[in-house]
Amino acid sequence: MNRRTWILTAAVLIPVVAAGCASMRRMKPEEAIAARQKLMKAQGEAWKNIQDKTKAGDVAGVVPEAQKLVDTSDRIPALFPEGSVGPPKTAAKPEIWQKWPDFEAAARNLKIQSEKLRDTAKTGDATATQAVVQTFGRQACGTCHTPFRVPPPPQPQR
Numbered sequence: 001m002n003r004r005t006w007i008l009t010a011a012v013l014i015p016v017v018a019a020g021c022a023s024m025r026r027m028k029p030e031e032a033i034a035a036r037q038k039l040m041k042a043q044g045e046a047w048k049n050i051q052d053k054t055k056a057g058d059v060a061g062v063v064p065e066a067q068k069l070v071d072t073s074d075r076i077p078a079l080f081p082e083g084s085v086g087p088p089k090t091a092a093k094p095e096i097w098q099k100w101p102d103f104e105a106a107a108r109n110l111k112i113q114s115e116k117l118r119d120t121a122k123t124g125d126a127t128a129t130q131a132v133v134q135t136f137g138r139q140a141c142g143t144c145h146t147p148f149r150v151p152p153p154p155q156p157q158r
C-alpha cells in the first residue's frame, strides 16, 4: 500500500486499539466496588419493579425490567477484579476469586433466567409469568448471593 493509505489506516486504527486497551484496563478496586454496588442497586430496583408489576397484572411492564437484568448480567464479572476486597466496605466473599468459573457461571445463569422471564412476559401470559417470578429471586439472584455475598443484616419487617 502507498504511504498515504498507510498513514490513513494507522490514523484510523491507533485510536481504536487504544480505546480497546483502555476498556480492558483493570479497574481500581475502589472503582470496581462502587460500580458493582451501583449495578446491584439497579438490579434490586428492576427486580422490585418486576414483582410489583407482576402483582398488578402488568405483564408487559415486566419485559423492559427483565431486559435490564439481561443487560447488567453481562457486566458483572468485569466489576470483580481480583483483590477488590475493600476498603471501601464490600459484601463480596473471597470465594468469588477462589471459584471464579462458578462465579462467572452464576452471572451467565442470571442472564439465562432473565431472558426466560423476559420472553415469558412477552407472550402476555400472566399465569406463566407469575410462575417464573415466583422462583426467580432464589434461582437467578440467590444462586450467586448464597455462595458469594456476605448476607446483609436482616431487614426490619414492613
Ligand code: HEC
Pocket (backbone or CB within 6 Å): 033, 036, 037, 038, 040, 041, 043, 044, 045, 047, 069, 076, 089, 090, 091, 092, 093, 103, 106, 107, 110, 140, 141, 142, 144, 145, 148, 149
Ligand atoms: C454473579 C453473582 C450475582 C448475581 C447473579 C446477583 N448478584 Fe447481587 N450481589 C452480588 C455480590 C457479590 C454483591 C456484593 C457486592 C459488594 O458489596 O461489593 C451483591 C450485592 C447486591 C445488592 C446490594 C448492593 C449494595 O451494596 O447496596 C443488591 C440490592 C443486589 N445484589 C441485588 C441483586 C438482584 C436483585 C439480583 C438478581 C436479579 C442479583 N443481585 C444477582 C452478586 C450477584
